[in-house]
Amino acid sequence: MPTQELSYRDALRMALVEEIDRDQNVFVMGEDIGRYQGTFRVTEGLFQKYNVEQNDWRIIDTPIVEPGFTGIAIGAAMTGLRPVVEMMTMSFSILALDQIINHAAKIHYMTGGQSTVPMVIRGPGGAAKQLSAQHSHSLEGWYAHCPGLKVVAPATPQDAYSMFKQAVRDDNPVIFTENPGLYTIKGEVTTGPDVLQPFGKAQVLREGKDLSLVAYSRMVHVCLEVADRLAEEGISAEVVDVRSLLPLDTETIYQSVRKTNRAIVVYEDWKSGGFGAEIASRISEDCFDDLDAPVGRVGGLNVPMPYSRVLELECIPNADDVMAAVRKLG
């Protein structure tokens, strides 16, 4: 299968184009995604390619109305289409919570399995640079709290590609969160019609024996940096990329912890009540006898995201914060 170097953003776009071409029921809707080509440029060129050149209206600019277009996407998903909804930032999906949680997540269950809601809600989630308090949320933990949604947060261009294709083909509503700090990272991506990454499979990105660093999305890269620094000190850290929060692959996480006997969970979301707390709790519950130290947690500062870059950086976990947590483990 072909392999090429792609940015995370380009990998996403390639996957989106392939799925639009593969299935006539796939369409994309969101704010300024068409003529303007998207604020984070994931849909760059698509309006021209489909709507203009092929007169195939798959790329739909919507009014600024998150609950409205999410509701429309749900109704369309129930009646045969596969909408891909872009949230300009995931922070704006808060406006559409009733549609996402009361409807998309519950309809398959409430109908006794009669109806599926195959749709993807995707967009940048987490802090970018100085987008301040209302545009910097990490909401994946909220969504992973809700039965009926699938929630994924890929960290690499390969997963951006293969998990996105999976998301479009999934018969459930999928929350697909892309940390804005990841769009420009590059990596080798194997592409092809059926290069899919099934959900609920964590991956070990770096093997180690002394300590497990468990993370998802951009924090995976922070953990890889920490692993490099620890290696210089002769400490061997394993990095587990959770990548799928719901369903969650606890077995891969547990296998790592059983090997290293120490674990730190790292996440950008507010530390208190974030999804990292759920992972830490599961490890403590199910691997208690394997642990040589309490499970550590490094999370975002429990404050609204401040604007000033100096203050913002104080709130987002970095390698120094994780190193400090490693020291604390003893």
Add this chain to the structure above:
Amino acid sequence: MQEVRGSSPLSSTTLFSIFFADACLRVAVLILNLSLGPHACKLAPPMETSQRDEQFYRSMVRMRAVETELLALSSAGQLRGSLHLAQGQEALPAGAGAALRKDDYVTATYRGHGYVLAKGGPLLPIIAEILGKAAGLGGGKGGKMHLFDLEYGILGTNGIVGAAVGTAAGAAWAAQLQKTDRVALTVCGDGALNQGHVSECMNMAVLYQLPLIILCENNLYSEMTPLSRSHGDVNLAGRAAGFGLNTAQIDGNDPEAVYQVMSEAVNRARTGGGPTFIEAATYRTIGHYQADSGIGYRTAEEVEAWRAKSPLDHWAAKLGKRAPAIAAEEQAAVRAVFEEAWALPGPDPLAAGTQVFA
């Protein structure tokens, strides 16, 4: 899909349009059949007035019989949870249901079981769901406020005021994108007009010229609060007109009027004429839910005055001596379904953990 700015002229239903809607429909069918072939646009075959009279009465009697059974069970403590009855409003589902095809879509409110019945699906799975049985539409997981019957286009009654409008708009969107001539009906109350989501959807329905009909049951109370204390402007059709929808204001206690204006709106939607908002004046002659007497925020005199306008009684009078036999037949059929449904087994407790994901 083209984005078209809505510029539809306002139309209000007048006596003229009531008398001539049937004729217009027939002409439209003829023209479409001639120009596009017999299967290109399948409008519901027009019924004779006398046939409709009986159908409306049957539909309304059936709905009332179902509600009578449910109220008895609820009063006896044998049916738990919120029970939102629609006594006095039966003309709306009866008239609207008759104007739709089986493959058209419907979403409605938590008081919307009448529309589920009127869409024509079998009664047993509906009643079984309301009673929480395994053989119910949702296997006992949806319940009274969440009735879905995908085979008959029922995309859900809904527990969130106004939220079902989006689902119907989405179904209308899909119908348009898939180049079918299906339409979507969404039923909401007067209270829903204050929900932002309804305004959002009205705007998009016009923007995208969706084949959507919003039937607003204006029963003068948003749950227990009168229109005058919840709406800055009580002209609900006026709000819709402001968004550019076709609008009509009708007597919602007259099933024939509902049928006529619905047929007009359905025809418009099927043939690319865009969305319609219908404000139907009606009244709930029973409490908002089982724990509400319906009196206190309303005077007994007001309720009695509207009870005198009961569509059921009027249609019984219209059918004359045929009415009692029809009513008895429908009531017996409903009674039999309740007995059958009541005897059905409940769900396996372990089913609670299934069907979370497709």
